[in-house]
Amino acid sequence: GDSVTQTEGLVTLTEGLPVMLNCTYQTIYSNPFLFWYVQHLNESPRLLLKSFTDNKRTEHQGFHATLHKSSSSFHLQKSSAQLSDSALYYCALSMDSNYQLIWGSGTKLIIKP
Amino acid sequence: AQTIHQWPVAEIKAVGSPLSLGCTIKGKSSPNLYWYWQATGGTLQQLFYSITVGQVESVVQLNLSASRPKDDQFILSTEKLLLSHSGFYLCAWSLGWGEEQYFGPGTRLTVL
Numbered sequence: 278g279d280s281v282t283q284t285e286g287l288v289t290l291t292e293g294l295p296v297m298l299n300c301t302y303q304t305i306y307s308n309p310f311l312f313w314y315v316q317h318l319n320e321s322p323r324l325l326l327k328s329f330t331d332n333k334r335t336e337h338q339g340f341h342a343t344l345h346k347s348s349s350s351f352h353l354q355k356s357s358a359q360l361s362d363s364a365l366y367y368c369a370l371s372m373d374s375n376y377q378l379i380w381g382s383g384t385k386l387i388i389k390p
Numbered sequence: 391a392q393t394i395h396q397w398p399v400a401e402i403k404a405v406g407s408p409l410s411l412g413c414t415i416k417g418k419s420s421p422n423l424y425w426y427w428q429a430t431g432g433t434l435q436q437l438f439y440s441i442t443v444g445q446v447e448s449v450v451q452l453n454l455s456a457s458r459p460k461d462d463q464f465i466l467s468t469e470k471l472l473l474s475h476s477g478f479y480l481c482a483w484s485l486g487w488g489e490e491q492y493f494g495p496g497t498r499l500t501v502l
Contacts, residue, residue: 312490321480321495321496324492365433371488371490376422376486377449378436380433382433
């Protein structure tokens with residue numbers, strides 16, 4: 278079945294270093310939609326990025342990701358981590374034949390000074 | 391603009407007592423609606439979704455039920471709470487297939 282894998286449960290970085298959170302997915306559907314959500318402590322998740330275009334970089338609030346259908350990946354990156362980036366990050370998959378989002382297990386990102 | 395409201399904001403309940411949580415969406419006609427649960431320090435768990443009034447699909451059984459009595463309203467309930475029901479309950483909506491979901495502010499439930 279369809280699935281999303283986030284291999285890191287916890288990532289701890291020093292402020293100023295680059296961020297990369299991994300996301301791979303599995304689906305038989307050829308036109309998936311991929312999303313990154315961010316959830317800060319005691320808040321609800323909000324959309325950070327989305328894409329359905331192969332090999333096109335999408336950016337928002339300093340973060341970027343590129344959907345690579347050849348490798349079924351949608352990794353989240355940022356060039357320089359900030360303390361305020363500390364949060365839980367979810368990768369999610371959707372197909373336009375499905376009403377649901379398929380969620381990854383989430384990656385907790387902790388940025389230290 | 392669309393707004394999503396959840397009630398109550400927080401609730402403390404006894405084991406074995408009933409529960410009803412609500413969610414309303416304003417400014418959007420016939421949205422898809424979703425219920426999620428998140429244990430403290432845990433990850434999102436999708437519970438139910440609904441694409442139309444009166445129809446609810448279950449994703450995970452946690453001794454909870456859901457109903458959609460109106461186009462803009464989604465209710466989560468149980469007749470008997472368990473300790474394991476504690477957590478953060480989130481309602482979300484989307485426009486349709488392949489679309490992102492927008493989350494409400496959530497209800498924090500503590501079962502004692």
